Amino acid sequence: MKKMLKNPLYVYGDEVVGVPSHLNFGQYMVTTMWNYGDKIAMINGITDERLTYRDIVKDAMNIAVSLTRIGVKRGDIVAICSENRQEYWSTFIGTSCTGATFTATNSAYTKDELLHVLNISKPKMIFCSQHAYKVHEKTLRSLSYMEKIIIFGTDRPPNTLLYNDLVKNNTNITLENFRAADVVGQTDTAVILYSSGTTGLPKGVMLNHLNILTTCNMSSTMNPKESSLTITPWYHTMGLIGNLRIFANGGYFVYLPKFDSDLYLKTIERYQIVQIVVAPPVLVALCKFQSNYDVSSVKLVYSGAAPLRSDTIKAVKDRFPNVTSVLQGYGMTEATFGVTRDSYDTAHLSKTGSVGRVVSSCIIKVVDIDTKAPLGVNQPGEIYIKGPLVMKGYIGKDRSEDFDDEDFFKTGDIGYYDEDRCFFIVDRLKExxxxxxxxxxxxxxxxxxxxxxxxxxxxxxxxxxxxxxxxxxxxxxxxxxxxxxxxxxxxxxxxxxxxxxxxxxxxxxxxxxxxxxxxxxxxxxxxxxxxxxxxxxxxx
The missing domain is CATH 3.30.300.30 (ANL, C-terminal domain)
Structure with a gap:
């Protein structure tokens, strides 16, 4: 009988999240983004190059058809190794439409680091920027499972394909005559990302179509009607899934290839940025950097990846005089994105230092570090999470090592919730x-x-x-x-x-x-x- 009742020590999110019945992430993104038409989706903050929603979708459909013609199918793995650039999103979405699994790698990896993550996922093909290919050509050529290398840009190295040729092959494709390959959304892996590796070597995190569709269909954390500035690389869940959520809600963002305090503040002034999404170390650097740029347009600051302390929040409000809210969220690659958060429309309910309340569809329990017994209000312990946001598991690792007997994922993070069910993160268990x-x-x-x-x-x-x-x-x-x-x-x-x-x-x-x-x-x-x-x- 106990199993039929909610546990009073667990914290439950709202149970309703609307996802499409086909549970096909690629088809969902193509349809959703097409409906936003010629609206600007993203801007390169250095070159001012702009892409509309239709631009991205047209290229994605062309990539999907071309990949299918050269042998990509459901169950295959397709990788990308590139800095943030415009072709990234059509490659990602196009790959998903084939039924294949997309995996993103860091172009700045050393040879050993790249070999480690590629040997986890074993991709059949890889998309590379010109720079990434020059750095990693020998490594990529040494992999027996790598059948084709596709290059961004106009220079074609020997024995490679060009991305530009793939997107030009199918000029008559429209949304009306396009259909993504069938998938089983609850079980098919849509994306493989790699855990941050703060305490050891990265592990391959398998996210299925339902995982990603669930987070994309939650209410927007940022205001989709206002501009955002992002610097997070897109091979990381904060950049990849975070920006997908912006696309799903019809917003737009300005992106920079890397963080530089002067360039960052200059970009805020140039584009009159209203919302910024940054990790605490970036906020600290911005607050201590001396400049005369006009940053009065910034109204909302959103922080994740590490706890944000009250003194930093005060410094942020001093640095950005018109900021009305400094909000936080808490998540991880293994949970697709965030499991607790505040959002722009509930900012008045946020508490200083809190990472917000549990998101829809998610259940959280806090357990004693030693006994694993559930804890109550204001009792710090390890955070366990459960719900359709939580990964299938790690590649090559038994789920029982990371999930308990109720199928809660053991996050390794120490935190607690207060009487209002607001969560606070203390630190990593292993740290x-x-x-x-x-x-x-x-x-x-x-x-x-x-x-x-x-x-x-x-x-x-x-x-x-x-x-x-x-x-x-x-x-x-x-x-x-x-x-x-x-x-x-x-x-x-x-x-x-x-x-x-x-x-x-x-x-x-x-x-x-x-x-x-x-x-x-x-x-x-x-x-x-x-x-x-x-x-x-x-x-x-």
Whole structure:
């Protein structure tokens, strides 16, 4: 009987999300985007090149037909290795229309990194930018499963196909005579993305058509009538799925290939950007960057990928004088996109520091780290999630390792919800520093250090200690021409935080903090730096 009743300790989202009965992501995007006609969908913030919805759909349908003619079918894997560029979206949607699975890789990967992710998915074909092909040609040619390489641009290297030829082959295709290949939306994998790898090597995340259709059909987080600025690379879920949601709602965005404070603020002024979507480290950098650009157009700031602290929110409102809301969401590749959020139309209900309420169709429980028993209001524990947003699983890994017996996915994130069912994220379970039995969240120490005007960026990890288990060490990036000492930084933490959080592991000054594309600190790389430093000391 208990199984028939809702658990009072679980947090349930609204149960209704409208998705098309065919559960075919490719067909849905083609139809939806075609209906927006000649409306601008995206703008390159550097070149001012613009694409309309019809532009993207026409090319996507042509790509789908051409890929089918050269042998792509349901169940195949088609990859892309490219920086953000206009052909990306028609390639993605066109591939999906063939029934094949699309996988996105980082063009900046090293040889070993690229081999690792491609050997997970084993794509039959790959689309490459000219730059990516020049860098990775030998690696791609060495793969026995890679049958064809398709190049963006006008230069055709030997034994490759050109994207431009594929989109010109079928000039008479219209929405009326086009139909995407049949799929089984609940089980067929639409997209393979790769987990962020903050604690280890990336894993292949399988998202089915239903996963993506569910998030695309939720109410819009951003106002679709206003401009947005994005810098997140499109091989990452925050960029790929986040921008898909904009397309599904008929909005438009300006994009930049990478983050640069001066260029970013200049682009806001040029395009009168109203909404910006950024990770906390980007916000910190923008708030500390001195410039005279007019950023008064910005009204909404949306942040994800890491917790946003109250002092940062205050600095954002000082930097952008007309901002009415600084909102947060919480999600991950394994959940397609976000599982909690605030949105532009519910901003008045948001709470400082909160990542919002559970989204439609999702169920969340917070469990005790040791006993796994469900916890109640204001009790921090590991977050478990369930619903049609949650991935099929990792490629080559048994689901039982990552899901509990109720089919909840174990996120590895520590958080809690309050009496209003608003969620707050504390830190990653694997990133908590274990000092003499105390669990120390590194993000809390980082938030304190970022208040110092001379500190531009910071990352904190635990380093091994014979008596305490682990002690916190801070890696600090100092502002240009600023002076701050190790003792000054240690004393700041002593003044602001309790004894277990003091920097007993010391302070190391570095040029930059390693991060993944969404802005998460790669703590495993900081730990590697600690290990190298300790080994060097032991040799002296």
């Amino acid at each position: 908590l520093i274990k000092y003499k039995g105390y669990q120390v969240p590194p993000a809390e120490i980082e938030a304190v250090l970022l208040q110092h005007p001379s500190i531009r960026d910071v990352g904190v990890v635990g380093i091994p200690h014979a008596d305490a288990g682990e002690v916190p060490r801070a890696y600090v990036v100092v502002q240009p021409e600023a002076n701050v000492t190790e003792d000054e930084i240690k004393n700041l933490v002593k003044e602001k935080l309790s004894n277990p959080k003091h920097l007993r592991g010391g302070v190391q000054f570095v040029k930059e903090i390693p991060k993944n594309p969404s802005g998460k600190i790669l703590r495993r790389k900081l730990r590697e730096m600690s290990q190298i430093r300790n080994e060097a000391k032991s040799k002296l």
